[in-house]
Amino acid sequence: MWTRTIGIFGGLLLLLAACSSAPETVPGGPGGPGVGGPGGIGSRNALPGSQQDLEASAGDRVFFAFDRSDITPEAQEILARQADWLRRYPNVTVTIEGHCDERGTREYNLALGERRAQAVKNVLVASGIPPSRISTISYGKERPAVVGSSEEAYAQNRRAVTTVN
């Protein structure tokens, strides 16, 4: 999913995000941050095989229930798309970052984040991605995606993010 401010292609991307099937990413030349800024010209295409491409074509993260590491049906779909995407770019290696909300003790959460990252890795490996292409790291509760002590923020923070190396 796009997290940055979206310029003139915002409407189109929203439309793509609304589709349930994997959206096609327009292959093309250099894009990336800065291009679509105020008064910007040109298109904002994700480089094939880039993090932005993964976000747009598959979704880069899956979410977990409180103190759980089981893969939800929604997460299964996203990970199936991630596996497709990884097959498309066989030279890409990824690191899966496991994260937790702040409602646990620090050390336990480090272990829980590792368990979440490993759960994602197991799904991708079961889908045929070689384990050598996937490493894991846990950040426990140290790197929230969304700031704030609310259930909404916690739900966004209990996550495993697939990051392109």
Place this chain on the structure above:
Amino acid sequence: MKNRGHLMKRSCRILASAIFAALVMLPCSGPSVRAELRIDITSGKVEPMPIAIPAFPGGAANETQAGREIAGVVSADLERSGLFRPIDPRSFIQNVSLDESQPRFPDWRQINAQALVTGSVKTQGDGRLRVEFRLWDVLAEQQLTGYGYTTTQQNWRRIAHIIADEIYKRITGEEGYFDTRIVYVAESGPAEKRVKRLAIMDQDGANNRFLTDGRALVLTPRFSPTAQEITYLSYGSGAPRVYLFNIDTGQQEVVGDFPGMTFAPRFSPDGNRVVLSRAENGVSNLFALDLRTRRPVRLTDSQAIDTSPCFSPDGSKIVFNSDRGGSQQLYVMNSEGGEVKRISFGSGKYGTPVWSPRGDLIAFTKIDGGSFFIGVMRPDGSAERLLTRDFLVEGPTWAPNGRSLMYFRQSPTDSRGHGSTRLYSIDLTGSNQREVVTSQDASDPAWSPLLR
């Protein structure tokens, strides 16, 4: 009291600076014992004892200043313990001077002082300071204790803490905890990319010093039994790993050659081993690493999260938390692994167990009903007692005398990232909760042993 006349000598090691202070017990004069001036710190709430601590007089200006500062630090230490109430110096009647070594007890009784501390500061020929103090029972008109110390000028704060420890010990019958340090994590920056640095300070917040520069995320520092080394978690190499930090040399090194994440380290009581968690394939197990041979020994082999291990003070057992039974609970096992027994059975989840230096209790973090608690229980799991409750309190650490705990408290964060994380101390009785003032946000405190 007859035996008080002869000299008692012992040397004390001053951390990291090779300064030696000779302690000489000062002879006492005056009538023999009547009722003991004493605080029983095992009972719940105690009425703080009124104590007068006038500035220690000196001759030269530097001595007078040191004497005033030393009395101030002694006074602040004793006040923070919650057991003493230092009397406002403006109400003092007797103006203590170098010539007048014997207190005029009626003057101190009149302002309701039960205890009185007198002292002096002199500069020796070699430039070092000679600091003496005496503790008096005002009603009995009797000296309770007295010592003299010699130290370099810049070391006056430690002498003040040592004096406060002696007073605490004489009045309560327990070892003090003022001549100690705290290692902790100093926090700054926005929550989603928090900068965390190792920092060390005196127990009262003075002499704060950063040990790392904040480029690497660091967590959970803990002292070695000599307080010369710290073991902690760092993301310095990219992956989270357990490290050792030598306070004297500033040298940092990875502990053990493990694949995957290592975390949750703690020293054994003899300082020869570090017990830690190692994550592999989604499970976390406990290992002990001998620091001399660097050989790791597996202690648990579960398909669960086993973490936050801590040795008993005699080294024979390890307490840790595990979700092997379905939720995070406390377990005790032999320090070589084996004979694992669950000890927490209350509602909610339990984590971060820490064995008291006295061996009689285990402090923990508990999460129940949307709140966090700091509590204690006996090593067999009985007599659970919750000391404080808040939105988020975590990570208790014991004062070396096992009478007080420090932990961190995190306030809720709003959507703009405003919140605070601060250190607090609380007595084992659940009273005397106080912020340990730091210049910026702080977490993961660890209390050193007594430095002597």
